[in-house]
Amino acid sequence: MRSTSRHILGSVKEMIQAxxxxxxxxxxxxxxxxxxxxxxxxxxxxxxxxxxxVLTSKTFILCSSCYYCTLRCPRGLPxxxxxxxxxxxxxxxNPTGFKKSHLFYGQFLxxxxxxxxxxxxELMTLFFLEMKNPLLPLQYAGLGLKFxxxxxxxxxxxxxxxxxxxxKIFEKVRExxxxx
Amino acid sequence: xxxxxYPGCSLEGxxxxxxxxxxxxxxxxGTDLIEIEDWTCxxxxxxxxxxxxxxxxxxxxxLALAEKMSRERKEKLDILVPCSACYLNLKKVSHDISSAPGxxxxxxxVLEIEGLVFENRLAVRHLLDILTRDIDIHDVLNRIQxxxxxxxxxxxxxxxxxxxxxxxxxxxxxxxxxxxxRAAGASVHSWxxxxxxxxxxxxxxxxxxxxxxxAKILTRAKWADMILTVCPMCQxxxxxxxxxxxxxxHEKMDITIxxxxxxxxxxxxxxxxxxxxxxxxCITPGFYxxxxxxxxxxxxxxxxxx
Numbered sequence: 446m447r448s449t450s451r452h453i454l455g456s457v458k459e460m461i462q463a464x465x466x467x468x469x470x471x472x473x474x475x476x477x478x479x480x481x482x483x484x485x486x487x488x489x490x491x492x493x494x495x496x497x498x499v500l501t502s503k504t505f506i507l508c509s510s511c512y513y514c515t516l517r518c519p520r521g522l523p524x525x526x527x528x529x530x531x532x533x534x535x536x537x538x539n540p541t542g543f544k545k546s547h548l549f550y551g552q553f554l555x556x557x558x559x560x561x562x563x564x565x566x567e568l569m570t571l572f573f574l575e576m577k578n579p580l581l582p583l584q585y586a587g588l589g590l591k592f593x594x595x596x597x598x599x600x601x602x603x604x605x606x607x608x609x610x611x612x613k614i615f616e617k618v619r620e621x622x623x624x625x
Numbered sequence: 626x627x628x629x630x631y632p633g634c635s636l637e638g639x640x641x642x643x644x645x646x647x648x649x650x651x652x653x654x655g656t657d658l659i660e661i662e663d664w665t666c667x668x669x670x671x672x673x674x675x676x677x678x679x680x681x682x683x684x685x686x687x688l689a690l691a692e693k694m695s696r697e698r699k700e701k702l703d704i705l706v707p708c709s710a711c712y713l714n715l716k717k718v719s720h721d722i723s724s725a726p727g728x729x730x731x732x733x734x735v736l737e738i739e740g741l742v743f744e745n746r747l748a749v750r751h752l753l754d755i756l757t758r759d760i761d762i763h764d765v766l767n768r769i770q771x772x773x774x775x776x777x778x779x780x781x782x783x784x785x786x787x788x789x790x791x792x793x794x795x796x797x798x799x800x801x802x803x804x805x806x807r808a809a810g811a812s813v814h815s816w817x818x819x820x821x822x823x824x825x826x827x828x829x830x831x832x833x834x835x836x837x838x839x840a841k842i843l844t845r846a847k848w849a850d851m852i853l854t855v856c857p858m859c860q861x862x863x864x865x866x867x868x869x870x871x872x873x874x875h876e877k878m879d880i881t882i883x884x885x886x887x888x889x890x891x892x893x894x895x896x897x898x899x900x901x902x903x904x905x906x907c908i909t910p911g912f913y914x915x916x917x918x919x920x921x922x923x924x925x926x927x928x929x930x931x
Contacts, residue, residue, distance in 0.1 A: 475822040479834045507831060509838075510670055511822035512788035516796055525789070529673045529680075536675060546674070546830045553671035557683065561665040563634040572829075584832065588865045588906075595904050598638050611665060614686065617735045618679045 453538060454491055454499060460527050463520045464488045470514035470524055476507040484514060484524065487531075500539045505531040506546050548575050558615045566592075567601035626759060629691045629704045629747070630658035633711040633857075634666050640708070640857030642901035643884045647707050647752060649899035650886040653768075654760055658705060661691045667714040670826055681721070681728065682735045684714040688749070689741040707752040707886075709785040709856035710825075715749040716790060751786045753855045753885065754793040757801045765808050770894030771919060772810035778888075779814035779849040780806060781842065783859040784822050796820065802853060802885060809892035814849035818842045823862040839863060840870050843878040850912055851881035853888055860884060864906045881905075881912040891916075 464485075471483040480503060482490065487504045508528035515525045536547055549572050556568045569589070573582045592598045628651075636644035651658055668683035691704055706712040722729040722745065733742055780802035787796040794801040799820050803813050821842060827835030839862050846852050854860045864882040871878045883891075883905065890900040897903060 475824075475838055476827075476834060478837075479831070507827075507834060509784075509822050509825040509827055511784040511825075513784075513822075515789045516791075530677075532674045533677065549826070549830050550671040550674040553669065554675055554679070557666045557668070557672075562637065563666050563669070565634075565638045585829075587868070591865075591906050592639055595906070597641050597904060611683075611686075613738050614682060614735060615679070617738050618676060618682055621731065621735065622676060622678055 453496055453534060454494060457491055457527055457530050457534070458494075460530070461488050461491060461522055461524070463522060464492065465520060467519060469517050469519060473513035473517050475511055475513070476509060480504045480507050484528075488527075499531065500535045501542055503543075504528075505535065506543045508532075545576065548572060554615075557611060559610050561609050561611050564599060564601060566598045570601045626655070627657040627659065627700070627702050628750075628755065629694065629702045630660045631664055631687060631691070631704055631706045631711060631715070632660065633664075633706065633708040634669075635708055635857035635861075639861055640884075642887060642904035643707055643857055643860070645901045645904075646884055646887040646890050646899065649895055650890045650893075651705075653890070653893060653895060653899075654764065656760075659694070659702070661687055661704070662694060663690055667711040669710055669714070672714075678731060678735070680714075681718055681732050684711075685718050685732050685743045686736060686739070686741065688715060688718060688745075688747065689736055689743040692744055692746055693741065695747060701747065703748045703750050703755070705750060705752060705755055707855070708858075709751065709783055710858055712749065712751045713785040713790075718743075719745045719749070720790065751793070751855070753782075753786055753801055756805070756885070756889075757793050762804050762808060765805065765889065765893070768893045769809055771892055771923060773892060773919065774810045775919075776809075776811040776850045776915065777814045777848065778806045778811045779816055779846045779852045780819055781846075781852045781854050781859060781863070782819050783854065783856045784820065784825075786855060787820050802855075805885065805889055806853070809888070811850075814846065816845050816849075818845045823859045825858055825862075828862050828866065835862065836866060836870055836873070839866060840874055840878070843867065843870060843880060844874075844876070846880055847878070849880065850915065851883055851888075853883055853885045855885050867907055879907060879909050881908045883908075 466485060466489060468485040471477050471485045474484055477483050482502050482504050487502060490499050505528040510525055512525050515523055518524055535543060552568055552572045556563045632644050648658060664687045666683060668680050672680035672683050695701055706715060782799045787794055787799055806813050822838055824835035824838040852863060860882060867879050887900045887902055
């Protein structure tokens with residue numbers, strides 16, 4: 446954790462200020478069973494400025510964006526978006542936590558940056574390399590082989606005809622975010 | 626009818642059959658799809674985990690390209706999107722810019738370097754929305770050639786074509802696929818799992834959780850002949866890990882999973898090179914035999930009546 450300042454959660458706090466702790470979000474969440482803090486509990490922690498506990502919690506990384514909580518929240522709060530905001534915060538404030546998810550999403554964006562469109566086999570190859578776990582690829586080997594047999598995935602690092610990267614766009618976004 | 630078409634990255638790779646069967650079905654139903662030139666990735670679930678601005682810029686780039694085509698062709702067409710994740714990312718842009726002052730200007734400041742501008746002029750619509758609200762079900766009914774009698778079919782909608790924006794179906798109790806299942810002569814498998822989550826990218830980042838969610842869905846479809854999907858992520862999660870899940874739970878959970886346009890195409894008698902069922906990962910032997918029997922009955926019937 447880089448910092449435990451209470452300001453970090455400021456923007457997120459604003460988004461859930463009106464939470465009444467009813468727990469509809471938790472009752473609707475398909476992933477609550479695997480979380481260390483239920484969504485309702487996480488909102489309470491945010492509102493109480495428990496920055497460190499919030500950003501080391503597994504809760505937001507387990508959100509699969511099903512939008513049940515957002516749909517059902519009686520206060521109409523954008524709870525799925527809040528999970529996204531917390532994921533982004535954790536990426537900068539707690540970079541060593543959630544290594545697998547951060548690496549996967551990072552590689553995903555690199556693939557878009559390089560090719561404009563995602564090259565699925567390249568994404569998985571680089572993800573496995575970065576994870577440095579020789580057993581990990583085995584979990585997906587069967588599926589990858591099936592896709593190859595059906596000629597459904599292209600070879601990694603081969604540029605598709607007519608595709609191009611989005612270098613300038615990514616650079617401009619970075620520039621604007623640094624200014625903000 | 627005409628639409629701009631955004632296939633998205635998966636439909637060029639692991640979900641090729643979703644792309645090819647959608648194009649074939651829409652053509653058979655007398656609809657033209659005009660692919661958005663130079664489209665790029667919508668950001669999937671990755672962009673919003675890394676950069677908020679990028680998560681808006683990526684889908685908007687493609688929307689701006691569609692608007693450019695619309696201006697050049699002097700046609701205002703809706704954008705048809707078969708992938709639920711792409712659909713939501715594209716649709717969310719026009720929703721969020723109305724509630725976040727300055728967001729549109731920020732997005733356009735980035736797109737400017739490619740000479741693009743987004744004006745929020747075109748409607749983004751899911752394939753299931755267009756099938757449900759633009760296509761006349763009687764038109765489909767009249768074209769049914771292969772009746773799926775004695776088939777029980779489980780419609781699986783997943784999340785993001787239903788939520789958070791309830792556009793064409795009830796996000797708590799979806800039923801928009803049912804008319805197509807009944808039109809094909811099959812019965813609708815009764816279950817509550819239609820709108821439940823498949824775990825999305827958990828299968829890669831949190832496989833132990835992803836497998837639990839998929840196992841719940843497969844278990845409840847046990848007595849159905851197949852599950853229909855309208856999203857490449859759902860399809861891959863439901864069909865790609867059946868063996869592992871069966872092994873872990875000591876229960877046989879293999880079941881045929883098809884994309885909705887593949888199924889409607891099969892019922893309308895489109896050939897395999899249009900429905901591309903050769904590309905699916907799990908069409909069970911039981912399903913295949915039952916389907917062949919339906920075909921045989923049909924050809925016997927035709928011979929008898931001739």
